[in-house]
Amino acid sequence: MKFNDSIKNIKGIGPQKFKEFLKLNIENIEDLLYYFPRSYEDRTRINSLAESKDQDNSGFVVKVKKIYKDRFIKGKKLIITKALIEDENSIGEAIWFNKPFIKKSLIVGRNYYLYGKVKRNHNMIQIISPDYKLLDNLSFIEQGIIPIYKLTSKLYQKEFRKFINTALKETNSSIVDYLPLELREKYNLCDIKFAIKNIHFPKDYNSYKIAKERLIFDEFFLLQMALKLIKKNNIEKSKGYIFNKFSEVGEFIEKLPFKLTKAQSNVINEIIEDFKSGKPMNRLIQGDVGSGKTIIATIALLIASLNGYQGAMMAPTEILANQHYSSLSKLFQGFNINLCLLTGNMSQQQKKEIIKEISQGKINIVVGTHAIIQKNIQFYNLGLVITDEQHRFGVNQRALLSNKGDNPHIMIMTATPIPRTLAHILYGDLDISIIDELPPGRKPIGTYHISSNLENRLFGFVKEHINSGRQAYIICPLVEESNNIKAESVIELKKYLKNKYFTNEKIAIIHGRLNNNDKDLIMQQFKDGLIDILVSTTIIEVGINVPNANIMVIYNAERFGLAQLHQLRGRVGRGPFKSYCFLLSDNKNKITQERMKIITNTNNGFIIAENDLTLRGPGEILGIRQHGLPELKIGNIISDTEIIQKAKKVCEDVIKSKKFNSIEKHIEKKFLQEINNICLN
Structure with a gap:
């Protein structure tokens, strides 16, 4: 069996089962083996019922003493199957829900291995929905450290593990490691066969760590190499215009x-x-707001x-x-x-x-x-x-x-700050220039996190500045009021502000649902000073330059990422006037409080981007650029920085040396379509 063979070749996967696999984007053997567990259960230890802790997942060797009659709860459409169990020191109960067939499988007087969540119900120890196996028929894949997968409702953990095990056995002889032994030894990386086997069925915790590192390495290495090949292809295939008059x-x-x-x-x-x-330039210029x-x-x-x-x-x-x-x-x-x-x-x-x-x-x-x-x-x-x-x-x-x-x-x-680690992964096909310095004399924007009970004082302050000739932005997350989301909307907020605080001031709204002509007209009027206050969604976050606007108020600030808050704040502070940004939020969540503290303490977009990556994770920031290459399945840009650096070093080794051409061929074959789509020249 080969990696590109259909999973239909595995016994037990028929047409209906195949449809369920397609929902998980699993079509061939490679897809199956690279569908990694979401977690693991450690079944290497046998616990006693008496010493088990409430809510723990544990394994037990027990004897079935009695099987009770099923209990039906009509209102909840629930069938409860219960068995009395005992080990050397204690008795307990094993309980299953909506699995009446189990009582036919259990034999009173026989020993079983059970694994499930412990619930201490008064004086009774209960094992909830445990996996079970006759002790004299315990198969390899149900012992040790057991993988748990994210599955559809019609796929089951046990059968999925059997399919994985079958695929591993059938493909063992056909798996060839694209990474030469020389590089694996130099960078202390295991063989790919070992990695795939031990990510699914780790022999022990150390084997799991070694396997995981290799697979994380592969993701970052292949991604970086593919982008470098795109860059190389762009350079080799084309000649650029030579500019020599300066x-x-x-x-x-x-x-x-x-x-x-x-x-x-x-x-x-x-x-x-x-x-x-003489080569075509492909350069990303990354600079903070106002750089x-x-x-x-x-x-x-x-x-x-x-x-x-x-x-x-x-x-x-x-x-x-x-x-x-x-x-x-x-x-x-x-x-x-x-x-x-x-x-x-x-x-x-x-x-x-x-x-x-x-x-x-x-x-x-x-x-x-x-x-x-x-x-x-x-x-x-x-x-x-x-x-x-x-x-x-x-x-x-x-x-x-x-x-x-x-x-x-x-x-x-x-102007979107991207952490350096992330930039080199996302933009490996481009040369990167970073403007990490602001022009002298640019004043920092005073940024304050305030709660809604200070709204009267806040808008009194805003009114003073408008009366002295300045303008203000007021940002909120929604266009219209929503029953599902507790947040301010542009339309309702304009009415509220006009009635309560700014009866004589000129207020306009702008949002993404307006047509382009209306949006451009409103922005031009604001720029020309015909509008005092612009109530907006995040549509104004990119590049708008109105030097006279010196106040930014952001409602429900907890709903925005740090990088987005920084971009919004960058719409003010573009003129000679002292500028302010007020973040309105009553959210007491610890992470929200931490984020508000970060953005009020610094105007440096790169520092903010690093913190945003740590607090919110890479998913949102990765959305900045759809490069078309596969998404990360096991790697984490936040926690795997050492492996990222290792992958970068191996990339450099491969590119410098001509003896690793087989790696380039492997990557070109694997990502041929993506590389062709991304190559610009």
């Missing part, structure tokens, strides 16, 4: 009304080296234009595209650069004229939304593609834009 860049930087930070200068130098290399990513994009676009190539910058919303266009227009004054804006809201005639000029090469830089990737848009010589807030675009959308040119340089900007 003479006016220094002059441009000198004329800026501010001085670049050391971090910004370092990133610009990395981009210039990419431009000189100055836009000026780096501006300089990159300037270099493309100086070298005779077109540049395109795509933003996820029209308001952001307009914002970038306005910013670039001011910065490029005095330079012979023709800039245009292309968005979905433009008239057909406007679009037609712009598209014609793009195809003729009359326009040097295009700033726009998804309109840029429409089929009818052809660039004259696209040399640089920049996507802003990358996680709002899928890989396919990036590919569509890059395919508008002949292997253009690609730069991706994100």
Whole structure:
């Protein structure tokens, strides 16, 4: 039996059973063997009834003394089967629910091994729903450390373990370890056969640890290697444009009304080296809120234009595209650069004229939304593609834009802080530049966690600032009131605030259900100062720049992740005014209190991201980028950092040495479709 054989080849798995396996995404033998236990029961120890503890899962050797008549509870549709049991020192009861067939299986006077949860009911020791086996017929897979799997209601633990055991026996001779002995010995990793067997049926705890480490290693190693192969394929298959004219860049930087930070200068130098290399750049620029990513994009676009190539910058919303266009227009004054804006809201005639000029090469830089990737848009010589807030675009959308040119340089900007450990796993196919320094003079945002009983004082404070000419954001998690979720909604909150606190102020609402034209109009009015207070969902979390807004109030702050709270907070503090963020939450949960403490104590997005990963787990953050490769089944980005580092070192060894080509072939075969889908060039 081979890994890619159907599980239908296993005795006992017929058409109906196969349907249940499909619900668990198990179709072939490999799927089955890589469906890992969710927990284990230690059946290596035999306990006495007298010494057993309430609520413990324990194993016992007992004699069946008596089998009681089934008891029926009609209202609950419950059948209770009960047996009187004894060991050397005590008596007790074994109880099963809705399993009347059991009384036919048990034989009075015979010895059984029982394993189940202990319940001490007054003076009686009860074993609830135990597994049972005649002592003289105890099979291998029901002894020792027993795996417990997450199953559908029509699959049972015992039979599932039998199927696993059959698959292990049948495939033992066909399992070949892709990792050479040399690397396994160097990095103290066990053979894959040992790992698969002992993750399901560990000989002892140490064998389980060794097996688990190897399987966790495989997940991180294969993922990192696959991403590095994507990167390698992108580099080998294509030649990039060489940019070698940089003479006016220094002059441009000198004329800026501010001085670049050391971090910004370092990133610009990395981009210039990419431009000189002759290989297409694929670089992620990761910087905290307000770290100055836009000026780096501006300089990159300037270099493309100086070298005779077109540049395109795509933003996820029209308001952001307009914002970038306005910013670039001011910065490029005095330079012979023709800039245009292309968005979905433009008239057909406007679009037609712009598209014609793009195809003729009359326009040097295009700033726009998804309109840029429409089929009818052809660039004259696209040399640089920049996507802003990358996680709002899928890989396919990036590919569509890059395919508008002949292997253009690609730069991706994100203000979403991603812990370094996670970034190297998620973005192994990209080079990463990190702007870990804020421009001098940027004031930290005063952040305060307050309860709802201080609402009157809070909105009195907000009113004072609005009367002095400032503006405020008020964020809540819902669009409409919900019976299922205890949280504020945009629509109800606006009514409440208007009636109680802000009768004379101009209040507007914005949320994802509005059409794009209405959203852009509201945001433009807020930016122009026509709206005093904007009540919003998290739709405003990305990139909106309103320097006059200096107060952010977030209702039900416990409902947001730390990274998301930090992004929302970043909408204020963009002007010369002292800015504030108030987190409203009455939740007394310990983790909530800890999270509120973290975000009130620091404005550093990278510190916040590390804490968010620890407190909330990797699942949410992993959603930032759908890379198309398999999800982690056994590895944990939080607790397995040492194994991640080991996997990274082995990757480096494999890439440096040419004698491990078999590993690359194994990965290319395993992830061929995913790698082809992700390769942009």
